[in-house]
Structure formats: C-alpha cells, structure tokens
Amino acid sequence: xxxxxxxxADYHKKTVTNRLGLWLFIVSDAFVFAGxxxxxxxxxxxxxxxxxxxxxxxxxxSILVLSSFFANRGEVSMAYGDTKGYFRxxxxxxxxxxxxxxxxxxxxxxxxxxxxxxxxLWSLFYTMTGFHAFHVLTGVIFLVxxxxxxxxxxxxxxxxxxxxxAAVYWHFVDVVWVFFYPALYLIGLPPI
Amino acid sequence: MNEEQKTMALQVGVTVLILLxxxxxxxxxxxLFAPYWWAPLMAIxxxxxxxIVRDYxxxxxxxxxxxxxxxx
Numbered sequence: 235x236x237x238x239x240x241x242x243a244d245y246h247k248k249t250v251t252n253r254l255g256l257w258l259f260i261v262s263d264a265f266v267f268a269g270x271x272x273x274x275x276x277x278x279x280x281x282x283x284x285x286x287x288x289x290x291x292x293x294x295x296s297i298l299v300l301s302s303f304f305a306n307r308g309e310v311s312m313a314y315g316d317t318k319g320y321f322r323x324x325x326x327x328x329x330x331x332x333x334x335x336x337x338x339x340x341x342x343x344x345x346x347x348x349x350x351x352x353x354x355l356w357s358l359f360y361t362m363t364g365f366h367a368f369h370v371l372t373g374v375i376f377l378v379x380x381x382x383x384x385x386x387x388x389x390x391x392x393x394x395x396x397x398x399x400a401a402v403y404w405h406f407v408d409v410v411w412v413f414f415y416p417a418l419y420l421i422g423l424p425p426i
Numbered sequence: 427m428n429e430e431q432k433t434m435a436l437q438v439g440v441t442v443l444i445l446l447x448x449x450x451x452x453x454x455x456x457x458l459f460a461p462y463w464w465a466p467l468m469a470i471x472x473x474x475x476x477x478i479v480r481d482y483x484x485x486x487x488x489x490x491x492x493x494x495x496x497x498x
Binding site: 253254257280281283288292295296299300302303305306307310311313314316401402405406408409412413415416419420421422423 | 428429431432435436439440442443446447450453454456457458461462464467468470471474475478479481482483484485487488
C-alpha cells in the first residue's frame with residue numbers, strides 16, 4: 235500500500251515504526267565506526283597520530299558541521315510546509331557534502347605522506363576516512379533521491395518521513411566525524 | 427503561531443551551529459598546542475555529539491512515539 239493512500243493518523247503510526255527502524259540501523263552502523271575508533275587507540279594510544287594537514291582537517295570538519303546545519307534547516311522547512319526553503323537548504327547540504335568528499339579523498343589523501351600499505355597507523359587512517367567517505371557518498375545519494383522526489387511533490391508538511399530519514403542519516407555521518415576528527419588530526423603527534 | 431514555531435526551531439539550529447563552531451575552534455587549538463590532552467578533546471567531542479543527536483537528529487522523537495509527530 236502506498237503511503238499516499240494512508241490517512242494522516244495511519245501515516246504517523248507508520249512513521250513511528252519507520253523511525254525506530256532507522257535508529258536501529260544507525261546504532262548498528264555506529265558499532266562498526268566504534269570498532270575502528272577503538273582500534274586506532276588500541277594500536278597507537280594517545281601519543282601518536284598520522285602526519286596530516288591540520289588546516290585541511292579543520293576545513294573539512296567545518297564543512298561537515300555547516301552541512302548538518304543546512305540539513306536541519308531543510309528538514310525544519312519541510313516540516314512547516316516551506317518547500318522552497320527545503321530545496322534551497324538541501325541543495326546547499328549536497329554541495330557541502332561533495333566539498334567534504336573532495337577535501338578528504340581529493341586533497342587529504344593526495345597530500346598524505348604515506349599510502350595505506352606503509353604501516354598499521356596509515357592503513358587505519360585510510361580505512362577510517364575511506365569508510366566514512368563512503369557513508370558521506372551514500373548520504374549525498376540519499377539526499378539527491380529525496381530531493382528529486384520532493385521536486386515531484388511527494389512530500390508535504392504532514393507526510394515527509396524520507397526527508398527526516400535523509401537528514402538524520404546525514405547528521406549521523408557528522409557525529410561519526412566529530413569523533414574521527416580528534417582521533418586522527420588532534421590527539422598525539424606524528425611519529426619521528 | 428506556526429511561523430513562530432518555525433522561527434524557534436530554526437533558532438535552535440543556529441544556536442547549535444554557534445556552539446559546534448566554537449567547540450571545533452577550541453579543539454583545533456588544543457590539538458595544536460596540547461596534543462596530549464586527549465581527555466578534554468574527547469569531552470568536547472562527546473558534547474558536540476550530544477548537541478547534534480539531541481537537537482539535529484531529534485532523538486527525543488524515538489521515545490515520544492505518536493506525540494512526537496508534532497514539529498519537534
């Protein structure tokens with residue numbers, strides 16, 4: 235049964251279940267990231283970190299934080315029936331997400347002094363950032379799909395769970411980076 | 427009333443952004459001048475995550491059930 239045929243009350247009931255499923259997925263995905271985060275400290279402790287550009291780290295982190303802000307604005311706009319605001323803010327979120335990917339994969343990976351085969355620390359760095367970048371990429375794809383569906387008029391102020399799901403997933407990707415940023419860029423010094 | 431609620435919801439977003447920006451700059455400088463202070467850096471990360479999960483991801487909706495369908 236299409237959600238368009240449900241009454242508002244039924245749609246809301248369905249949303250409660252959908253929301254629970256979304257969060258269950260997010261918690262299970264978080265365990266994978268937690269494993270990588272713990273591996274970084276288990277192997278190298280708090281005294282050593284990869285030799286990375288601090289400026290690039292700060293810029294990509296700021297981009298992701300800003301993208302979360304615009305994703306929230308987009309969701310709030312849709313929740314109050316402001317579709318123009320949703321389109322504007324979601325487009326900015328998508329652009330910032332692509333900018334983050336360019337910053338990590340296109341810049342940081344290119345200027346890093348070693349490749350993933352150098353040692354366990356660098357292997358872990360590429361695994362953590364690569365796995366996270368893959369989530370950013372899927373987040374961008376998810377946002378684009380929901381954006382296209384919104385353009386077709388599929389969502390309203392009362393019926394917009396996909397908009398909420400895309401935003402929550404996007405914020406989750408931001409939360410992961412909140413922990414990866416200090417773990418990779420700030421804690422410890424590069425080995426001599 | 428609806429417009430007022432929307433403005434308030436957007437204002438929460440702005441406040442969280444300011445907090446996140448301030449904490450990010452703070453942890454950048456801690457990392458620059460005191461890279462062995464892992465505990466304060468982790469505390470800042472936890473605080474940032476708390477604000478995002480509470481105010482951007484609206485975790486309260488998961489526990490509130492049907493009532494949470496209001497624009498929270």
